[in-house]
Amino acid sequence: MNVASQVLRPRHFASDNYAGICPEAFAAMVEANLGHEVSYGDDSWTEKASNLLREIFEINCEVFFVFNGTSANSLSLASLCQSYHSILCHQMAHVESSECGAPEFFANGTKVLLLPGEAGKVDPTSIQGAVNKRTDVHYPKPRALSLTQATEVGTVYSVAELGALSEVARRYNLRVQMDGARFANAVVGLGVAPKEITWKAGVDVLCFGGTKNGIAIGEAVVFFNLEAAREFDYRCKQGGQLASKMRFLSAPWVGMLQNGAWLRHAAHSNAMAKRMELAIKDLPGIGVPYPVESNAVFARIPDDVVQAMFARGWKFYTNVGGWEESRLMCSWDTTTEDVDGFAADLKELATAKAAGR
Numbered sequence: 141m142n143v144a145s146q147v148l149r150p151r152h153f154a155s156d157n158y159a160g161i162c163p164e165a166f167a168a169m170v171e172a173n174l175g176h177e178v179s180y181g182d183d184s185w186t187e188k189a190s191n192l193l194r195e196i197f198e199i200n201c202e203v204f205f206v207f208n209g210t211s212a213n214s215l216s217l218a219s220l221c222q223s224y225h226s227i228l229c230h231q232m233a234h235v236e237s238s239e240c241g242a243p244e245f246f247a248n249g250t251k252v253l254l255l256p257g258e259a260g261k262v263d264p265t266s267i268q269g270a271v272n273k274r275t276d277v278h279y280p281k282p283r284a285l286s287l288t289q290a291t292e293v294g295t296v297y298s299v300a301e302l303g304a305l306s307e308v309a310r311r312y313n314l315r316v317q318m319d320g321a322r323f324a325n326a327v328v329g330l331g332v333a334p335k336e337i338t339w340k341a342g343v344d345v346l347c348f349g350g351t352k353n354g355i356a357i358g359e360a361v362v363f364f365n366l367e368a369a370r371e372f373d374y375r376c377k378q379g380g381q382l383a384s385k386m387r388f389l390s391a392p393w394v395g396m397l398q399n400g401a402w403l404r405h406a407a408h409s410n411a412m413a414k415r416m417e418l419a420i421k422d423l424p425g426i427g428v429p430y431p432v433e434s435n436a437v438f439a440r441i442p443d444d445v446v447q448a449m450f451a452r453g454w455k456f457y458t459n460v461g462g463w464e465e466s467r468l469m470c471s472w473d474t475t476t477e478d479v480d481g482f483a484a485d486l487k488e489l490a491t492a493k494a495a496g497r
């Protein structure tokens with residue numbers, strides 16, 4: 141492929157994992173490639189990345205780098221539970237809908253129990269119901285609460301909402317795990333210090349997503365509960381998640397964290413989503429069902445208009461997780477032209493449909 145065709149390759153709204161590697165992460169990988177380094181995580185890049193995470197969270201935490209979000213979620217949840225326990229999560233949670241049973245598998249049978257809640261967020265009152273439904277030995281004992289921040293529909297739990305949830309979790313002796321595949325977008329969306337929505341809000345372990353923020357491969361598992369991190373290195377190794385050339389998982393984090401690129405990229409993708417929302421929300425026949433608080437816009441788009449958009453070459457997911465909405469996801473490299481071009485096509489097609497053309 142020549143350079144021109146690469147430059148012209150179109151950007152899409154299907155997922156933030158359609159985007160490539162951001163320059164800061166790429167530069168760090170190039171630098172990490174300059175010579176030999178110690179393997180299996182005992183290298184200077186991994187130490188530096190871990191220390192940067194401790195700085196950002198303003199606390200001594202235990203850090204592990206793994207290949208993807210499914211393993212980060214599954215292994216961290218397994219570290220909180222015994223096989224006879226259960227994990228509570230929202231019914232739309234990635235842990236439930238998109239991980240092929242990996243949390244149950246890696247926790248040796250721990251059952252995932254589903255909770256309701258508006259706009260992709262767990263309703264705190266539903267936790268009580270799930271915990272008290274049965275308290276006898278025949279029911280899998282609830283032990284962990286998994287929260288997705290930002291949620292599967294792009295909404296964000298506020299500091300107060302997290303406080304209320306963790307208060308309930310503490311009352312019932314539930315540990316709190318956070319699926320932060322889009323944690324950076326949530327931090328920027330809320331405009332808070334990372335500690336306010338993690339350990340200060342009762343989170344025991346955070347799966348901090350790097351991939352969708354602009355890294356090639358990899359997520360950081362950040363334990364604020366140091367006891368829960370005990371022997372997690374063995375769990376990673378057994379789960380096939382200990383990279384021998386670990387520096388290539390950790391170096392990009394140095395690139396992202398050392399000069400705030402993770403926040404800049406998240407702020408940009410959030411801004412692009414907001415621009416998209418404003419451009420399409422009042423188009424005829426189009427609805428935006430959830431508040432846009434991160435880098436996702438969910439839109440109700442009539443099926444024939446969806447098909448016409450696909451025919452024009454746009455890629456985006458419909459019926460994500462079995463729901464009726466289309467999902468438009470912005471990335472670190474989404475441009476205003478991309479958004480405006482998409483919105484212009486949608487306007488033309490939606491308007492034509494409304495006019496019966």
Ligand SMILES: *Cc1c(COP(=O)(O)O)cnc(C)c1O
Binds near residue numbers: 208210211321351
């Ligand atoms: C993308 C995503 C993950 C991670 O998925 P992998 O494909 O396993 O990396 C986890 N949680 C949520 C909410 C996601 O969107």
